[in-house]
Amino acid sequence: MDSYSLLYSSSHRTGLLSGFQRLRSDRKMCDVVLETDGVSFPCHRALLASSSEYFWALFGDTTAERLAGSISLPALTPEGLDVILDFLYSGWLSVSPATLPDALEAARYLQVEKAVSICERFITDGLCAENCCCYANLAERHALLDALDSANYTITMEMGTLLQESRDDLLGLNIQSLMAVLDADEIPGVKEVELIKLALDWLEENGPIPLLKSNLLLSHLRFGLVAPSDLNSLSHAHRAMATPLIRCQLNRALEYHKMGSTQPIRQSRQSTLRASPNCVLLVGGESSLDRPEQQMLMFDLRSRKFSSLSSTIPLRLRNHCVCSVGGFLFVIGGDEVKEGDEDGKKSVFVETSNQVWRYDPRFDCWQQVKSMLERRAQFTCCVVEDVIYAIGGRRTQADTDIYNSVASVEFYDMATGAWRKGAAMAQPLHGHACAVLDNSIYVSGGAPGNRGSIRSSNQGDNQDANRESSKEVLSWDLKGKVWEKRASMSIARFGHRLATAHGYIYALLGMYEPFCDIERYDSQSDHWTRLKPLLTGSFSYGMVSMPSGSLLVFGGRRWREGQEVIVKSVLEYDTKKDRWREICQLPRPLTGTECTLLALPE
Known part of the structure; x- marks a missing residue:
């Protein structure tokens, strides 16, 4: 068998189209005329049939038009037909916002699908507030599903602007797009x-x-x-x-x-905010070590920007806990810092609180709900199946700065709006951390000491707590009546955090040396594994676990040249890659803030 080569010339096809275009321009060898609105377009029957399903069928063997010298296309405009014929003869589609409707109408009618695809891409790439309603109507009319989805999404994101500046465009929107927009889970600023x-x-x-x-x-x-x-x-x-x-x-x-107290557990789509459920809310904290703030900050991970909420915490708190249930924020317990006057001099005193405040972001309002049975600060709380659990902590004695640790556990029953006692721990504990895994509560570390000075506890140099910090880990599956011991952490921790990600529990940092270390707990093997430590540790920071499995750490304090300094850094810990990175900075230095995920209106 003789060998041979098969070679391809890319210029031949281009030249072929250029030749047909010259023949069309010179009106040579044209064997059919397309007419619309009094305008004639001499063309070549063979090129039309080979480029369009419509013309292939029109010039078939059994049609009356196969030998006709003139074809009338009254459904098309001259501008639209001209654009599509230029595309068939050259491969170039000349389209602008003004000519797009006519061009798309002609492409759809003549079944030139490549031109339709180009028009759809033109719509998708050019979407903005000024044209999204028009393009949505165009995409809906011609069944351009991808362009329609993109246009509807743009309308959703730009709704605030459209309501103010282009309301007439919204009133002219097709009903399918309007329903898609009203079905959206996120409509910013509206x-x-x-x-x-x-x-x-x-x-x-x-x-x-x-x-x-x-x-x-x-x-x-x-x-x-x-x-x-x-x-x-x-x-x-x-x-x-x-x-x-x-x-x-x-x-x-x-x-x-x-519904009162039962609102968080009676949520439905009808009462769910149209906002990202993954906004991080930073509640309270201090920019200096002498005065807690009542400010709340919202952090948008997508834009990595912070914004202040207009509403503030009703109390000036430190060492409090926060959690979210059913789209509501709960601020629980803590040390309430109050100002007073003694003999004409301003004074500051601290009282441990058992108050619980609920914030409704739907209407930007606070409501005080039933107080805890115990006053608690430096305690920990968690949510299991829409039930809030408050575990351990310490409370100050009346008119003194001496505190007592507590071992009690209580939970908030939202169906009745009351706190009830849970299974107490074996010993008092404060400065501990907790996490939830598979509907079981895990508690680690903390100081089991029963008495101490609140002044040293708040300033972070309590050497007694340092010496007493625990490595122990306890778990409670809520069905049993006692806490069970689990494998201890490799180091003792106080003022640290626990977080759940990808089926593991992570123990991070802490108030005392070594506060750079991180370890991971596997509940199946009941084993802790040490991970890569953070180069520069911190304590009294805020932390939240994101749905992606990453952990975000906000601010805190660290040692620098023998001095405690408050930092502005926002760190992200990738639990899969065991890697830290700084993603942005807080608007100001902040320590002692508490964080939770909560859907918030922009």
């Missing part, structure tokens, strides 16, 4: 009442709409995010609000507002 008014204005502008469709549209709204007074006024704003389905949803929202 209150639900504004979305309700938009939906009602849309119904008024595009009516009459069948009740089935209006019900479907309005059912995507979250009436639980609207204050009762506004719900009452909105219920009479449009006849669509009077249907049995929507009336039922309004009544459920009003019932939700009356």
Whole structure:
């Protein structure tokens, strides 16, 4: 068999198209004329049939048009047809926002799918607040699913701007896009009442709409995010609000507002904020070691930016605990720092608190709920199946700076709005840490000492606590009535943190040397493994475990040249790669802050 070579010339195809384009420009050898709106386009039947499914079928063996010298295309505009013919003859699609609708209409009608794909990419790449509504309508009309999803997402993210500057564009939006937007879990900077008014204005502008469709549209709204007074006024704003389905949803929202302490465990989509559930909330802390702050900071991991909440903590606290349940923030216990006057001189005194405050980010309001049975500071808390557990801690004696540690455990029953006693630990403990793994509570470290001075405990130089710091680890599966011992950590820790990630428990840092060390606990083997230490350790920091498994550490204190300094660093620990990195800095130095994940309106 003779050998041979198969060679390809990329310039041949280009030259072929260029030749056809010259013939078309010179109107030579054209065997068919396309006409629309009085404009004629001489073309070549063979090129059209080979480039378009529409023309392939039109010029088939059994059609009446196969020999026709002129084909009328009244559905297309001359501008759109011209753009698509240029594409068929050259491979270049000349499109702009002004010509896009005509070009896309022609490409769809003539079944030139490559041109349709280019138009879809043009839509996706050029989306912004000014064109997203127009492009959403265009994508919906031509079934461009990817472009439609992108346009709907842009509308969702730009809703705040659109409501202020382009409301008419929103009122002209197709109903599928509007429903997709109202179904979104995150709509930054927009209150639900504004979305309700938009939906009602849309119904008024595009009516009459069948009740089935209006019900479907309005059912995507979250009436639980609207204050009762506004719900009452909105219920009479449009006849669509009077249907049995929507009336039922309004009544459920009003019932939700009356649930009191049970609200966190009665959450539904109707009462869930349209916001990222992974915002980190920093509650309290100190920029100096003499005055706790009442400020709360929100940290957006995506932008790595901080913003201050307008609302502040009702009390000036240190050594408190925070947690989130059902989209609510709970601030629990701690040392309340109060100011007073003695003989005309300002004085500061500290009192351990058992108060519990609940913050509702939906309406930016605080409510004091049932207080704990015990006063607690330097304790730990956790949430298991929507139940808050407060474990151990210490409390100051009346009119003294002497504290007693406690071994008691209590939990908050939200169904009744009361705290109840749980299984107490074998000995008093404070400065410990806890984490939840597989619905079991793990407690590690801390100081078992029963008495001490609160002054030294707060300043971080309590040598007694240092000597007494424990390595022990306890677990409680909530079904049993006693705490069980687990494998001890490799080093004693006090004022440290525990976190759960990827099925393991991590013990991080601490108040005393060595406060750079990290170790990981495997509950299956009941074994601790030492990991790579942080080069520069810190203590009294805030920490939160992200859904990705990474751990974020905010601020804290560290030793520098023999002095304690408060730092601004925000560190991320990659638990899979055992690696630390600084991702940004706090707006100001901060120590003693407590962190939790909470959905917050922007």
